[in-house]
Amino acid sequence: MATEILMPALSPTMEEGTLAKWLVKEGDTINSGDIIAEIETDKATMEFEAVDEGVMGKILIEAGTDGVKVNTPIAVLVTEGEEVPTDGAKAETAPAPAALNGEEGKTAAPATAAPVPAAPKADTTPDWPEGTKMKTQTVREALRDAMAEEMRAADEVFVMGEEVAEYQGAYKITQGLLDEFGARRVIDTPITEHGFAGIGVGAAFGGLRPIVEFMTFNFAMQAIDQILNSAAKTLYMSGGQMGCPIVFRGPNGAAARVGAQHSQCYAAWYAQIPGLKVVMPYSAADAKGLLKTAIRDPNPVIFLENEILYGRSFEVPDLEDFTVPFGKAKTWREGTDVTIVSFGIGMTYSLEAAERLAKDGISAEVIDLRTIRPMDTDAILASVMKTNRLVTVEEGYPQGSVGNYITSVVMERAFDYLDAPVINLTGKDVPMPYAANLEKLALVTTDEVVEAVRKVTYR
Amino acid sequence: MATRKPTAKSNVSAEELQSYYRDMLLIRRFEEKAGQLYGMGLIGGFCHLYIGQEAVVVGLEATAKEGDKRITSYRDHGHMLACGMDPKGVMAELTGREGGYSRGKGGSMHMFSKEKHFYGGHGIVGAQVPLGAGLAFSDKYKGNDNVTFTYFGDGAANQGQVYETYNMAMLWDLPVIFVIENNKYAMGTSVQRATKSPSLWERGAAYGIKGEEVDGMDVLAVKAAGEKAVAHCRAGKGPYILEVMTYRYRGHSMSDPAKYRTRDEVQKMRTERDAIEHVRELLLQGKHATEDDLKAIDKEIKAIVNEAAEFSKESPEPALDELWTDIYA
Structure with missing residues (x-):
């Protein structure tokens, strides 16, 4: 049975190429693995090997032809003694490649109008039963x-x-x-x-x-x-x-x-x-x-x-098997005027700041994320919807910080609840210095948390 | 590589030789078909063919027992077929379809089979070496006598993590066989242009690891060396290095025109050293098979490969919600 040889794609991005040279002529016997042609892509000249065996029946695209599209038949391979099929009797062609980026893929486009998210509810179940030793x-x-x-x-x-x-x-x-x-x-x-x-x-x-x-x-x-x-x-x-x-x-x-x-x-x-x-x-x-x-x-x-x-x-x-689930933030201190979200050592500054602010009559809710991924965004959103103000506190660098991500979530899902711009407190945008005074300056501090809260509460 | 010395008379059975012939031919025909499907745009991205190196995996798989593990780089199709993975599932992964081993989410370079103890398929050159030692660590920890075949190329042999791994593998007597598939070229850079060390396996000596160079175009030589290495590891004596001298006939990947070597060099290897031809000669000369027997095997292999190709075209693309699955267990 005659087989069409198709113009091959020879790189991840090739769509067409030049059929530079035929290394076989009509009537030649072809074995699989024989190099039969040279094809120029936009990057290089590549050797083209035969996969099927047979006799070169007809060369359909002459050497030197530019702009030959991938999957165009370039030659017909026949078995020994077989006639090259005429136009009427079509040679067997390998099926056309599936449309890899077809219409089907487009159905996954995101909906244009995001549905209004349900009001989030924080999981406030205690980590251990009341009365635990x-x-x-x-x-x-x-x-x-x-x-x-x-x-x-x-x-x-x-x-x-x-x-x-x-x-x-x-x-x-x-x-x-x-x-x-x-x-x-x-x-x-x-x-x-x-x-x-x-x-x-x-x-x-x-x-x-x-x-x-x-x-x-x-x-x-x-x-x-x-x-x-x-x-x-x-x-x-x-x-x-x-x-x-x-x-x-x-x-x-x-x-x-x-x-x-x-x-x-x-x-x-x-x-x-x-x-x-x-x-x-x-x-x-x-x-x-x-x-x-x-x-x-x-x-x-x-x-x-x-x-x-x-x-x-x-x-x-003092429990035999005490575990804390991932993705559940812990509210260390409830408050009504501002939400402070932090994790790790940032909690030290956040809790100290909340204590000081309370003395001035500012009630801060302090949330410890505990796990950054998965993140308990429900706890953050529920709190921000109550306090309408948010300060995030972390030790890492400012650009691409965890606070930046939290801010984007709050912007998308609770924008209308915000009464002030969110402040992301971070370490300073510098490599950590050694000198004691400079190191102190590079780190986030309790004073900075207090100041940020005053800014977002306008007090 | 010198021309092949006549293989010493061995007690290889007809059955055994035929199975090597069949296994190597399956890899070659499968890879040729993959190259063709790539040309048709059915396979995308990077596709690294194993043609020429078949004797390495077939020879070493002949020494493995149930529970032994294997891990390799991105030139991984041959390893998967040699350890008994289904050609249909491998080809369908190449075409990015639901019927692929990773349901279309891994591709040519990232395939796995827990059932066959094949641990990938890794796209970062050299990263599979500590992973392989880790697999061997798990066997030693559990107290069984399984070994892990950790394959990497001459290119990966210059990565630092290989030597970190040698050090710990010897320190902890891990049952890992480091198989350096030296096909002479790391993409376009020949071994001689990448290092002045005369041989790669000898670097193990710095850590006290034994090893040897093996003729990778002779499946019987590979098997013999593999048996020695496996015995060493199973006996709890720690790692072993096999530097298997082989050759890839095709470019580094589908888009490599391979201008860094001459056509004559490739042609010489193909005509004088081809591993499949070698076994074919052994079969015919030893009267272990007739031309007709071999034709029947060829036909059988062609049918398997065609079936795999058909499956890989017919299997649907993964459902769109697959985008979001398998991120967390």
């Missing part, structure tokens, strides 16, 4: 307990990182874990973030649930490709087959006087990535409850801690 713990102890409890519960949970085992953790978060769980499950790595992040992701593909500690999240930049391209995207790229249950955790943001390379908040960076969950606890109870949830989550979780908060003490519920 509490104990005082540092954030450091809470994080360790969370890991130890989950490691006791499931053998596939293990922790790896620099100095996590014998040194007991650079910041003593993994203290005691080596003694209890042994070297099989508490693993010291060499200083090789890119490599051990990749090994952790591979181990998660293999059915384990790794906790990968970065000594600080600044060092995770060495491993960013594995976090984004391997951990976050594989579930999607595999059509749902290959999940990556892994926790990347460690201190994030500024500590004190450690300079530009060790002082950066990555919340907004990671929050941008579909496939990741991003957690940033403030209190010890949240550190514990959220880390336990992170370890059980079937997705990659970025768990951003803070060195300054490690030593702070909070009340933690």
Whole structure:
């Protein structure tokens, strides 16, 4: 049976090309893999190989022809002894390619008029039952307990990182874990973030649930490709087959006087990535409850801690298995005049500011996001619809901040409720300086929160 | 590469040789068909063909047992077919259809099969190397004797994370076989233009990892080296490196005119060293098969590939709501 040879597409963008040269003539025997023609694309001259076997029956497009559209028949291949079909008897043609960008695709266009969203309602169920016995713990102890409890519960949970085992953790978060769980499950790595992040992701593909500690999240930049391209995207790229249950955790943001390379908040960076969950606890109870949830989550979780908060003490519920769900903000303080949204160490300044403002008769509602992704936008919107004013507080840089995103959500869904422009308080737009006075200036402060609230409340 | 030495008389059975012939031919015909579908605009984006390198995966798969894992780069179609994934599902992924292994959401470079323990299909050069060591870590942690074949090219062999991984794989005795598929060119850059080290496998010595160079155009040589490496890993002795000397006949991707090498160089490899022709000769000379037997296999393979191509055209594009699924488990 005769087969038409079609003008091939030879690059992702080629639509037409020049049939520069035929390397065979009519009557030649063709084997699959033979180079039969040279075709010029806009970028290069390419060799064109035969796929089917047969005899070159007829060359339809002469050498030297420009502007030959992709999928135009350029020659007819026949079997030995077969006649070239005349116009009447059409040769078998491979079916035309499906319209990949056809009408069907257009039906997905977004509706022009967005439906009016239902008034959001914040989930205000308490994190623990009333009357629960509490104990005082540092954030450091809470994080360790969370890991130890989950490691006791499931053998596939293990922790790896620099100095996590014998040194007991650079910041003593993994203290005691080596003694209890042994070297099989508490693993010291060499200083090789890119490599051990990749090994952790591979181990998660293999059915384990790794906790990968970065000594600080600044060092995770060495491993960013594995976090984004391997951990976050594989579930999607595999059509749902290959999940990556892994926790990347460690201190994030500024500590004190450690300079530009060790002082950066990555919340907004990671929050941008579909496939990741991003957690940033403030209190010890949240550190514990959220880390336990992170370890059980079937997705990659970025768990951003803070060195300054490690030593702070909070009340933690004395429960056998206490967890905090993702995507549920916590309202630390109810108020009526302004909403302050923050997370992590930003909560310190926000709560201090609210205390001071209360003395001046300004009632601030303070919301701790706890998880940046998924984000409890309902809690923010419900609060803004009540207070009509919003200030966001974070330590990261201003451009593309978490606050910027919150502002866009509020603009889209609660614009008419706003009585003042939203203020996004952030760290200053500079690398972190070392000098004590300059570092203080670079960070967001309680004074700035107070001032921003006064601005949006015109008081 | 020198011309092939006559393969030493071995106790290879007719059945075994025929299965290598069939498996390698399937990859070649499948890839030729993929190239054709690309030319017709049915396959888009990047498409990296494996033609010429078939003996590498077929030889190594012959040494694997159930539960062993494999992971590779973006030149991955051959690995998937060799480990038993369905050609229909692979081709339909290439055309971006619902019937593809990733339901059309991964494409040529990103395909997976949990069932066949194929862990991708990775588009970032070298990233699969620590991932492969991680898979091996999971087997060691669980206490079984499975191994992970971690494939990468001569190009990836210059990435830093490869050496971070060598270090940890040896430190922790991970059962991982690092398979360097040295096809002489990292896209358009020959090995000699990328490094002065005389051989890539010898770099493992810096970490105490054993390895060897293998003739990748001889499926029996690949299998023999693979058996040694697998035995080493299963015995708990840690990683092993195989630098498999091979050659890709086609360009780096479909849009590569391959001007960095001569047509003669390619032609010489095809006529003198072709891995499929080699097995064909062994079959005929050893009277393990007749011309007619081989024609029957050719026909059978052609039918499988045509069926895959038809399926990949007929399978519908993914439903539009697929855009929003599989982001979180």
